[in-house]
Amino acid sequence: MRIKKPFGILALALFLSAPAAAGPLPPILIAHVAPTTGRFALHAEADRRGAEMAIEDFNRQGGVLGREIVLISSNPTMDAKKSAEVAETLITRNKVGFMVGAIASNVAASMSAVAQKYGVIFINTNSSAPSESLENAHRSKFVFDASGANFNRALLKYALKDRKSKRVLQLIEDNAAGHSNAEAMRPYIAEYGGQLVGEVLAPENLSDPTEVLNQVAAIPADVVTVVISGDNQIKLFSRIDPRVLERQFWIVGEVDWEELYPAPGTPRPLFGTTWAWNLDTPGSQAFVERYRQRYGHTRLDWPGDVTHAAYLATRALLEAIARAGTTDNHAIIAQLEQYRAEPRSRMQHDAAYMDPVSHHLQQTIYIARWKPDPARPERGIEIVGRVSPEQAQHAPEKNTRLESLTETPRYSP
Incomplete structure (x- = not known):
């Protein structure tokens, strides 16, 4: 670029310091x-x-x-x-x-x-x-x-209300989420008058649930709480005799749509959710x-x-x-x-x-049940009750400790 004198030095300085033409902001x-x-x-x-x-x-x-x-x-x-x-x-x-x-x-x-x-x-x-x-x-x-603490608090109150015998068995997926949910559930079992009579661990890589279900059957219980998710949950309930769900009160802390809809012929007991497509x-x-x-x-x-x-x-x-x-x-x-x-x-x-x-x-926490309908699986979910946020809140969270803002680095992308 050629700069004419006597304005050359000044013009060059202005050129170098001038902002670039405004362009689109980065995403x-x-x-x-x-x-x-x-x-x-x-x-x-x-x-x-x-x-x-x-x-x-x-x-x-x-x-x-x-x-x-x-x-x-x-x-x-x-x-x-x-x-x-x-x-x-x-x-x-x-x-x-x-x-x-x-x-x-x-x-x-x-x-x-x-x-x-x-x-x-x-x-x-x-x-x-x-x-x-x-x-x-x-x-x-x-x-x-x-x-799971929110879901199980709502479900346990429902399951143990007016029940004479309140023996509770926990069926737990052997991973961090399973143990965390089971631990959070125990105070609510006691709060609603239940008696914890045992726990059965299911492997995270659950290929065949037969042995797990045999262990559950060997422990006398009135209520069975299930903390198993994903494809493992589908495998588990595909092997449970529906008559077992009639004799015992089974509850599942949370069942996602992705565990119901792909297996429309697999029964489920009462479970918790946060939303369903047919909510009014x-x-x-x-x-x-x-x-x-x-x-x-x-x-x-x-x-x-x-x-x-x-x-x-x-x-x-x-x-x-x-x-x-x-x-x-x-x-x-x-x-x-x-x-x-x-x-x-x-x-x-x-x-x-x-x-x-x-x-x-x-x-809001919703209590739901699943009525299998292989022909129209989207119709299988039915909401039977709901619990307010205040009623479902997990009490220990009032003592959660977060890092302070001064301990949290500034980040401005």
Whole structure:
């Protein structure tokens, strides 16, 4: 470039210091992390769909803070060490702004610890171990699924009410989530007059449930509580004689749609959930119709609680960014700690609110049952009752200890 004198030096200085022409703002990069292989693969797909639908809502309106939102997917596997490595790579190499997902609680615990190290906000959309909002809670993590403690508190009260004999047996998946849920359940067994008479452990890699069911049958019990999830739950109940469920009162802390819909001929006892496609609540039918328009041709052609939770959790994150007016993590954390959603926007019967102490969303718990109908499996779910957020809240969460904001690094993607 040729500069004319006598203005050459001044013109060159102005040229070098002038800002570049304004261009489009960089996108906000969100990583969706959930195990896309193994027994939670269908859950991971359902979770990602919910996040996608929420992001589409905002991108149709120009994104957030004038920035497009881009979702990338990563498979952390079910291995805690590998999950931590994936989180490290996403943050340091891919420069993601936020992380959503989880499904498996050990994955959530591992990845969120890494996220806290950098100050990256982690939205746990769907994993239900009580430990997620107790010993594994973090200032930068927010848990949007109800926990097994919430579900089992509601179910145990229902199961033990007016029952003369209250012997309770726990059937537990032998992993962190299973043990966390079982431990959280025990005080409620005692609170409602139950007597814990034993526990049976089911291996995490449950290929044949016969031996597990034989152990259960050998222990006299009136109520059997089941803390088993994913494909293992399908295998278990496919081998249970329905007459056993008639003689004993079995309850399952949580049954996701992804454990019901693919196995329409498999019976289930009473269970807990946070949403069902046929709920008569404001907004539910419109959400179902929108989902069906996009995914009605797929294997999971009706939406369930996992998609619902991921959708609302991702929306909560994006709304918090918009309200904060910045991507600064401290400002967004402050907004998420004040999160409250009225029934209409939650598609539930009660308002939901974020507990600022535990960073765990308190929401309506529904008691449901499953009437298998192989011809029309979407019709199998029936809601028989509900419990308010206050009635289902897990008491130990009032003592959760989070890192302070000063201990949480600033992060502004």
